[in-house]
Amino acid sequence: MSQNRSENQDLRILRTRKMLREAMITLAIQKGFSSVTVNDIVELAMVNRATFYRHYQDKYDLVESYLDELYTELNAAPVSIPGPGEPNPRLMKLFEHIRDNAPFYRAMLGPRGYSGFADRIRRLTEATLRARWEALEGRTRMPPPMVLSYLSHASYGALVWWLEEGMSHSPEQMARWLHQLTLAAFQVD
Amino acid sequence: MSQNRSENQDLRILRTRKMLREAMITLAIQKGFSSVTVNDIVELAMVNRATFYRHYQDKYDLVESYLDELYTELNAAPVSIPGPGEPNPRLMKLFEHIRDNAPFYRAMLGPRGYSGFADRIRRLTEATLRARWEALEGRTRMPPPMVLSYLSHASYGALVWWLEEGMSHSPEQMARWLHQLTLAAFQVD
Amino acid sequence: MSQNRSENQDLRILRTRKMLREAMITLAIQKGFSSVTVNDIVELAMVNRATFYRHYQDKYDLVESYLDELYTELNAAPVSIPGPGEPNPRLMKLFEHIRDNAPFYRAMLGPRGYSGFADRIRRLTEATLRARWEALEGRTRMPPPMVLSYLSHASYGALVWWLEEGMSHSPEQMARWLHQLTLAAFQVD
Amino acid sequence: MSQNRSENQDLRILRTRKMLREAMITLAIQKGFSSVTVNDIVELAMVNRATFYRHYQDKYDLVESYLDELYTELNAAPVSIPGPGEPNPRLMKLFEHIRDNAPFYRAMLGPRGYSGFADRIRRLTEATLRARWEALEGRTRMPPPMVLSYLSHASYGALVWWLEEGMSHSPEQMARWLHQLTLAAFQVD
DNA sequence: ACGTAAGCGAGACGGTACGTCGCGTCTTACC
DNA sequence: GGTAAGACGCGACGTACCGTCTCGCTTACGT
Numbered sequence A, B, C, D: 001m002s003q004n005r006s007e008n009q010d011l012r013i014l015r016t017r018k019m020l021r022e023a024m025i026t027l028a029i030q031k032g033f034s035s036v037t038v039n040d041i042v043e044l045a046m047v048n049r050a051t052f053y054r055h056y057q058d059k060y061d062l063v064e065s066y067l068d069e070l071y072t073e074l075n076a077a078p079v080s081i082p083g084p085g086e087p088n089p090r091l092m093k094l095f096e097h098i099r100d101n102a103p104f105y106r107a108m109l110g111p112r113g114y115s116g117f118a119d120r121i122r123r124l125t126e127a128t129l130r131a132r133w134e135a136l137e138g139r140t141r142m143p144p145p146m147v148l149s150y151l152s153h154a155s156y157g158a159l160v161w162w163l164e165e166g167m168s169h170s171p172e173q174m175a176r177w178l179h180q181l182t183l184a185a186f187q188v189d
Numbered sequence E: 001a002c003g004t005a006a007g008c009g010a011g012a013c014g015g016t017a018c019g020t021c022g023c024g025t026c027t028t029a030c031c
Numbered sequence F: 001g002g003t004a005a006g007a008c009g010c011g012a013c014g015t016a017c018c019g020t021c022t023c024g025c026t027t028a029c030g031t
Helices: A011-031 A038-045 A049-055 A059-074 A089-100 A102-109 A115-130 A144-165 A171-186 B011-031 B038-045 B049-055 B059-074 B089-100 B102-109 B115-130 B144-165 B171-186 C011-031 C038-045 C049-055 C059-074 C089-100 C102-109 C115-130 C144-165 C171-186 D011-031 D038-045 D049-055 D059-074 D089-100 D102-109 D115-130 D144-165 D171-186
Strands: none
Touching (some): A011 A038, A011 A049, A011 A102, A038 A049, A038 A059, A059 A089, A089 A102, A089 A115, A089 A144, A089 A171, A102 A115, A102 A144, A115 A144, A144 B144, A144 B171, A171 B144, B011 B038, B011 B059, B011 B102, B038 B049, B038 B059, B059 B089, B059 B115, B089 B144, B102 B144, B115 B144, B144 B171, C011 C038, C011 C049, C011 C059, C011 C102, C038 C059, C059 C115, C089 C115, C089 C144, C102 C144, C115 C144, C144 C171, C144 D144, C144 D171, C171 D144, C171 D171, D011 D038, D011 D049, D011 D059, D011 D102, D038 D049, D038 D059, D059 D089, D059 D115, D089 D102, D089 D144, D089 D171, D102 D115, D144 D171
């Protein structure tokens, strides 16, 4: 499923997928992803139910395929490790992206959201942090995987706060703060 | 619902609730809380379906009522703020409790678990951390609620790592490490 | 399925089954049994779709259960072998019964009907004829099962003609004719 | 539909139809005509779904067009009315034809077959019998159409018995027996 | 022999029915 | 009053076939 994402030029397919995706996003914002049904989606998208299943296994498959696309572009960002006070560029792009799609993210991460989504975002920051794994090795007595889990969940926690609080701080500011907090953890004995 | 939790002495009621709870726990361990159905529960508990609904609204209500009881006793722990190298006693008790019920926690926190459960645990550590809120106020330029969300998610992350890794470290060790990491965050800026 | 037909005293069950059966009959008459859907039936019966499946596997199960009841009473008729010019009493009862439910039978036996139904009726007359099997043994060089199949299909053919022609002859007349024709076959060398 | 059967010489068309027909026959034998789907047919025939519908309305149209061809040649047989002990030549040809295609006929006439097919065969023998209609008129008090329906169904019944029993008697024998039984009916009254 | 119209493959799509599952409510009878 | 037994309405699920519809390719035919 979610097959042939690349190089499928059939306009009907592209149109159908676009409408399904947009319907899903609209509905998730309206009433929370967890209470969106396939019926809701196809009705709003004006697409036949069977057609939905020709493209996606279920609503999770649909949203995941959306994320695949989103995060493919995010991953194109540079990977340079920032200096002490500078924000991580990847993290900043993530914050900017979330700010631009705030209603959707609120819908997906809230209590009526989809935990797989949250996990995915967390793993994204985890991947970013893993770049400094080697620096961590041997520098502390704590198990690096634990610190990684600690920090990635921590960043996710900051992100959630930011989203729910109304995003009154700039992505840059957020990235800078997270950077500082992360550094502090790295400097623990 | 979940009513009359206090002082309800009818033995039939107590027995019914006990059996429902135990069935729920067994099943959650077996196949993950999210795929447990009310039917599963009442069948294993040998209780009639309607009887379930007389006591609980749904399986979430059942598990929450269980948590209510669990965390009432956990909250009875002392609240003293520990010194630099000492583990937080509340956190330690939590880790010990989780170690003692590891299969259940793994079932509730894993990918087939229940996100409300995770949230609840996180809020528990958040409550513990909030004790140092005032100490935080003014000491950093970061918004305290953000740091709180950051740290509580972080602790949760460490906990999840610990659970899934096999709990090869002692609760005391975990609490000590978390304490160190938390302190580091407080000293930022 | 079609379970517990006997001694099930729950009024709701009886009512549900009655409404489903009547809806099925009405619809079969209206548009032919083969084009009746379960949806049609439950809609007309004002019964929920799932409820239908709690009672019957499918529309065939429903109609067969109906026939079971009908033919239980028909089988209560006497089995005496009639004299040369007298009609077979069982056959007569069958013709009378069909005359009384002509629209339904036309619906079931017509081109948009249900072949299992026709088969059932044919086997009914076959059972009646089998009573004379022993008399047949040795009296002719033809294989008795062939003659049985021949005669039961033949009777069915006469019945179908009668139904479609408008039943302008009395059941007694039909039974008498069939009796004569059957006797003739028995007297073939 | 089933159009242009005559004088359509395009090889592609002929090839497509041949493959569709053969696939249908193979599948009907394998699992009974009623459970063959258009998808099954086109898959086995290695023909596109749309192409099927360019030639036939549905699987019934396909099988009927096959029968049209089969029975066109059968109808070319002589129509002489046989003497008392002689078999009807047309009936014999029919029995021979069926014997040569027994698996297919069993598939079409069995419980998972196609009732329209059975009807067609029955009407074929009916047509044969109608040749003696005039001879019947006035010779008996029974309505000739009834006798016709009686006899054609009867012959069909004998045929079915023969097919399912394993065709251990020769077509000639069958035709002779049927002839005798038919004569007996004509002599009633 | 070759250009062209027809046949065809590939497969998306809308539609309708299917049978299943889980939910939460209800009635009746028992103890 | 708590419980068992279980019928019921509701609504979502995912599947199976159906018949229609582009859109290009290719192939047999007719000049």
